Amino acid sequence: MxxxxxxxxxxxxxxxxxxxxxxxxxxxxxxxxxxxxxxxxxxxxxxxxxxxxxxxxxxxxxxxxxxxxxxxxxxxxxxxxxxxxxxxxxxxxxxxxxxxxxxxxxxxxxxxxxxxxxxxxxxxxxxxxxxxxxxxxxxxxxxxxxxxxxxxxxxxxxxxxxxxxxxxxxxxxxxxxxxxxxxxxxxxxxxxxxxxxxxxxxxxxxxxxxxxxxxxxSEGPKTIKFEVKDTDAAKSALEAAGFTATIYDKTVEIEDNNDSTAMNAGLSALNQAGIEIINVSRNQTDLEESLLKLLSSDNNKEAK
Structure with missing residues (x-):
């Protein structure tokens, strides 16, 4: 019961x-x-x-x-x-x-x-x-x-x-x-x-x-975070390499495909563009981020 x-x-x-x-x-x-x-x-x-x-x-x-x-x-x-x-x-x-x-x-x-x-x-x-x-x-x-x-x-x-x-x-x-x-x-x-x-x-x-x-x-796409000096330039370089990139504060994120290819390709694109990389990490989805994405999606539906 x-x-x-x-x-x-x-x-x-x-x-x-x-x-x-x-x-x-x-x-x-x-x-x-x-x-x-x-x-x-x-x-x-x-x-x-x-x-x-x-x-x-x-x-x-x-x-x-x-x-x-x-x-x-x-x-x-x-x-x-x-x-x-x-x-x-x-x-x-x-x-x-x-x-x-x-x-x-x-x-x-x-x-x-x-x-x-x-x-x-x-x-x-x-x-x-x-x-x-x-x-x-x-x-x-x-x-x-x-x-x-x-x-x-x-x-x-x-x-x-x-x-x-x-x-x-x-x-x-x-x-x-x-x-x-x-x-x-x-x-x-x-x-x-x-x-x-x-x-x-x-x-x-x-x-x-x-x-x-x-x-x-665990639901939803995982991301790779690149902490860089110039986020705008990094976003442009990643998009030119075929990624969908999003800027969050001092980082630029791309979708993680759960193997090494996305991270390696992203690093290669940034290096070729001469972008200074401070740190790179796979994003571990937390409750707050999951909630914010869910609410953002729902609010967009409500607005339509």
Whole structure:
């Protein structure tokens, strides 16, 4: 049984449609990265799942139970932190946890959650004195109180220092290994790429791609980057040799054919043109670059 099933979700704000037939699901114990530009609809999807906003049509099931306006029992299996965490500022972290605990979490379990999320050292200080990163960690601790099967986190790495980000990554992987499913959005795509098993890409309220992590990064042409002193001259030389060349900052890129011929032919063309080469490398596709190319292609379709 899937932990989360979202089917044909549509959402309007007045006459403006925000979500268009959004569908995806999450298997138990997996991490799904929900990615896309600001305003794409990521937070609206998350709010719809946890009942913070209504949707106009579609279907949401959590652990096999349908979620409706009058039937919200499935939310008992969900922990969430959407947008910025909002603890009671005049209470300490420990008091916030006790307040949000519905009685299902024992004192011992609460202590374990505090240690896992690394809030013990400031748990007895009032939340109004917390940095954004501290509030993020407290928010995640609160989301774990009801022993969730599904954890929904909107930008949980926001405001965290590098060590805290690393610790959060480790925690999320540990939770997924316990069987908890995680739906997470983040602008820190490099960090997300280290933990996500699957991706759903949202643009203009529509799902434009669903893929496992390995396939997402391996699709599309690979490139060879030539770092040169004169990019315009290098581009002209490569195009004269029959390549399609693109300038990115101080580099010129051509498509990689996955053997040595393209690189050797490119180097030969630049050398014959007297272009000074600083560095050459095969481009390893990363999540950010894959996403940008995908969004650019989709935006071009929208414009036509």
């Amino acid at each position: 899937k932990t989360l099933e979202v089917q044909s979700l549509n959402k309007f704000f007045g006459r403006k449609q925000a979500l268009f037939d959004v569908s995806f699901d999450i298997e138990p114990g997996t991490i799904l990265g929900l990615i896309g530009p600001n305003g794409a609809g990521k937070s609206t999807i998350m709010k719809s799942i946890v009942g913070l906003t209504d949707y106009n049509s579609g279907n949401i099931k959590i652990d096999g139970k349908e979620l409706t306006k009058n039937k919200r029992s499935s939310l008992e299996n969900v922990g969430s932190m959407i947008e910025s965490p909002a603890p009671y500022l005049n209470l300490t972290g420990r008091q916030n946890l006790k307040l949000f605990n519905d009685g299902s979490t024992t004192a011992e379990e609460m202590q374990e959650i505090m240690e896992e999320t690394q809030i013990t050292e400031f748990a007895d200080r009032k939340a109004k004195k917390y940095s954004l990163g501290m509030k993020q960690r407290l928010g995640i601790a609160i989301s774990l109180l009801n022993h969730p099967k599904l954890l929904i986190l909107d930008e949980p790495m926001n405001g965290l220092d590098p060590q805290s980000t690393h610790d959060l990554r480790d925690l999320l992987v540990k939770l997924s290994k316990r069987g908890i499913s995680i739906l997470i959005s983040s602008h820190l795509l490099d960090e997300l790429s280290r933990i996500a098993d699957y991706y759903v890409v949202i643009n203009h309220g529509k799902v434009i791609k669903k893929s496992d992590a390995k396939s997402f990064l």
